[in-house]
Amino acid sequence: MQKIKICDNINLNYIQETKFKTTTIGTYIHRPLNAKDATKNALIPYMLRRGCAKYPSTRLLEEHLDDLYGAKMYHSVEKKGEDQILGISFKIVSDKYLPDNVSITDSITDLMLSVVFEPLLENNSFNTSYFEQEKKTIKEEIENLINDKRDYAVWRCFEEMCKNEAYGVYKLGSIEQLDKITPQELYSHYKDIISSSFIDIFICGEVDFDAVCNKIRQFVSGMKFNAVQYPETAFNPAGDVKHFEDIMDVNQGKLSLGFRTNIKPTDSDYYALVVFNSIFGGGAHSKLFNNVREKLSLAYYVFSRLEKYKGLMIVSSGIEFANYQKAYDEIFVQLDAVKSGDISDNELFVAKSALINTVESYKDEQGYLRNFYLSELVANTNNTIDGYIEKIKAVTIANKIVLDTEYFLKGTEA
Numbered sequence: 001m002q003k004i005k006i007c008d009n010i011n012l013n014y015i016q017e018t019k020f021k022t023t024t025i026g027t028y029i030h031r032p033l034n035a036k037d038a039t040k041n042a043l044i045p046y047m048l049r050r051g052c053a054k055y056p057s058t059r060l061l062e063e064h065l066d067d068l069y070g071a072k073m074y075h076s077v078e079k080k081g082e083d084q085i086l087g088i089s090f091k092i093v094s095d096k097y098l099p100d101n102v103s104i105t106d107s108i109t110d111l112m113l114s115v116v117f118e119p120l121l122e123n124n125s126f127n128t129s130y131f132e133q134e135k136k137t138i139k140e141e142i143e144n145l146i147n148d149k150r151d152y153a154v155w156r157c158f159e160e161m162c163k164n165e166a167y168g169v170y171k172l173g174s175i176e177q178l179d180k181i182t183p184q185e186l187y188s189h190y191k192d193i194i195s196s197s198f199i200d201i202f203i204c205g206e207v208d209f210d211a212v213c214n215k216i217r218q219f220v221s222g223m224k225f226n227a228v229q230y231p232e233t234a235f236n237p238a239g240d241v242k243h244f245e246d247i248m249d250v251n252q253g254k255l256s257l258g259f260r261t262n263i264k265p266t267d268s269d270y271y272a273l274v275v276f277n278s279i280f281g282g283g284a285h286s287k288l289f290n291n292v293r294e295k296l297s298l299a300y301y302v303f304s305r306l307e308k309y310k311g312l313m314i315v316s317s318g319i320e321f322a323n324y325q326k327a328y329d330e331i332f333v334q335l336d337a338v339k340s341g342d343i344s345d346n347e348l349f350v351a352k353s354a355l356i357n358t359v360e361s362y363k364d365e366q367g368y369l370r371n372f373y374l375s376e377l378v379a380n381t382n383n384t385i386d387g388y389i390e391k392i393k394a395v396t397i398a399n400k401i402v403l404d405t406e407y408f409l410k411g412t413e414a
Contacts, residue, residue, distance in 0.1 A: 026089025039173025081309025
């Protein structure tokens with residue numbers, strides 16, 4: 001990946017790949033995650049997608065995208081540790097596949113810059129009608145979190161685990177904060193974050209990189225920015241084990257266990273942690289899957305997952321209410337087995353192979369490529385895909401994981 005500094009707080013990142021028939025270009029704004037601003041931050045990309053100074057309505061914007069050979073626009077809100085990332089991105093047909101030497105890279109770059117830096121306004125505020133529609137959209141997305149009980153139980157465990165930390169804030173914020181926001185307040189907030197946020201622009205595909213770089217640099221040359229860096233994520237040790245339960249009308253219990261790994265992405269043994277997780281619960285080859293689910297039939301599903309930016313690991317399982325203690329105990333039997341080195345050569349080989357195959361597959365999809373390199377920048381590890389794979393191959397096993405939080409979603413009859 002080639003990286004160019006545009007100005008104090010904007011980097012342009014170019015992932016040059018000639019095998020794709022499409023080109024993606026996107027802007028990603030990094031904000032420190034906190035309860036006060038998370039909802040306002042999340043609303044920004046929802047509003048930006050509705051129009052801009054060049055195309056002052058959603059209809060005109062969509063018509064222009066159609067004119068650019070069916071270009072697609074996407075908005076996103078991500079959370080990587082305590083970095084809330086607001087995204088606007090586009091996918092277009094690569095110039096080399098267009099007839100008569102037509103180029104639309106220049107046009108889509110112009111459009112992206114206008115959408116991000118010249119939003120649609122009315123009376124020096126965001127459009128009221130669009131604002132109310134997007135507030136409703138985000139409210140529904142927050143409310144729908146509870147509909148998938150598996151994801152909800154994982155979220156509730158993290159929420160309680162990090163209750164007094166920024167990571168305990170949901171990526172879209174809260175309905176309580178949403179109800180208080182006005183179009184005028186949101187536009188004022190937008191102006192503040194544009195000038196005081198670190199911004200990554202990513203291009204993946206094959207373009208005239210120098211031309212795109214010059215266009216972006218010229219566009220922002222008259223703007224004022226504060227020199228900032230990526231938001232930092234706090235790492236906290238485990239305290240006394242905390243226990244939480246919710247009772248709902250569910251037919252299957254959801255047991256989530258939150259662990260502090262005490263390992264940062266920049267630590268030398270981080271890659272050992274990645275392999276540890278793969279062996280423990282990272283797929284159908286793992287100890288959790290083959291013992292808790294397959295051999296003992298104590299879970300409908302069970303897996304472990306890392307939250308690398310925060311140094312956390314979650315175990316998620318769906319169980320019969322009556323099997324709570326048996327499933328709980330067996331999860332720790334398998335955890336102790338990995339921590340004590342009770343790992344066969346085949347288990348280690350399969351766990352590493354699964355990780356390597358997954359990372360290799362990123363090369364075949366532009367979204368995964370962008371996410372990989374953006375993640376490396378946020379974590380300050382700056383690996384290439386091949387470099388990451390070499391570190392996985394060289395791994396021995398980590399042993400610093402400590403239980404912090406237990407959460408159980410049980411039914412009314414349990």
